[in-house]
Amino acid sequence: MGLQHLTPLQKDAIKEVSNIGAAHAATVLHQLLAEKVSMTVPEVSVVALSDICEVLGEPEDPMIGVYLRVFGEAPSKILYLFPREEALFLAGLLLAEEDRQEDGDILGELEVSALKEIGNILTGAYVYAFSNFTGLNMLSSVPALTYDMVGAILNTVLVDLGASGDYALLIETKLKACEVNITGHFFLVPDPGTLAIILDALGVKGQWPNSSGSECPK
């Protein structure tokens, strides 16, 4: 049994718990920006690894990616993707004018640091809510940041899923700060095996095998 055999009920359960996590993250972003922040209902999709780099439009367009790992009982990965201009705007809100260093194509050290911190704060809120709801112990790593082709970022983050299957489960939410027009993509990607644990914690595991979340669809 593979990722493509998730039932609508299971997908809804995952969507719901992600929704709770994302709502917390949106609240925190709202407090941070003092702006109205809206979010989309999370989308749960199963994507063939060979098609991964086309998930977000033109794969060669550069974007800023902030990547964190989640450890504990439900190991996963978390990835934020922002267009460069919007990320810089976001960073600028946390920085004093004289601290801003971005210059042409280079991101200043302080911008990098501010964006990582935003990733950290959002993830903290998300993971806290997710963990509370499921009863699973979760802890996030420090963030890493890169500015590169969006296809290559997705490729790198998802590469180790290849060890156990040909598909990836992506949970995507878009966060939007209305007034300032910032759109960020937020992805939660359960590690192989984690899906079974999450489904179990939500009480919708059904026939889903323990080892799965990972195996190739037959």
Add this chain to the structure above:
Amino acid sequence: MAEFIRVGMSEIAISRTPDVLVAIGLGSCVGVCFYDPLLKCGGMAHVMLPDSVQILGAGAEITKPGKFVDTALPELLKKLTELGALPSRLEVKIAGGAQMFCFNGDTDRMLIGPRNVEATEQLLTSLDLKLAGKNTGGNHGRSVRFDLATGMVTVKMVNSPDIII
């Protein structure tokens, strides 16, 4: 009319002149290009991970041979030989294997990009294939265009001029 053939993660594609094989967004993955200059045919594998035996255990069922270095290279070689290519004539070029995210405390074992490159180079040596060019490592993603009319491999990166290998 030249056709652009997209080679996604874990895929293998072969074709002939004037087609162009394209792998977009290589991060830690490696694009391995084999070219027979006489027949002007070639193939590309978009490998993700270094070693199927280490990861899945010996004798495991492999659904996508293009995924692992140790299964992709022999498969690519086989497909090209079926087209009439001669292993001794093949020019091999590789690109990719970057380390895009850096976490404190990562050990070498966790760096998939460099391990992919190392595994590829070792296997090329033991298959007796000659490496004609490479652009690997670093911390930037790449796109690779492999022109089967000329055998030229163009590597594109964000914020730097194209590199031809």
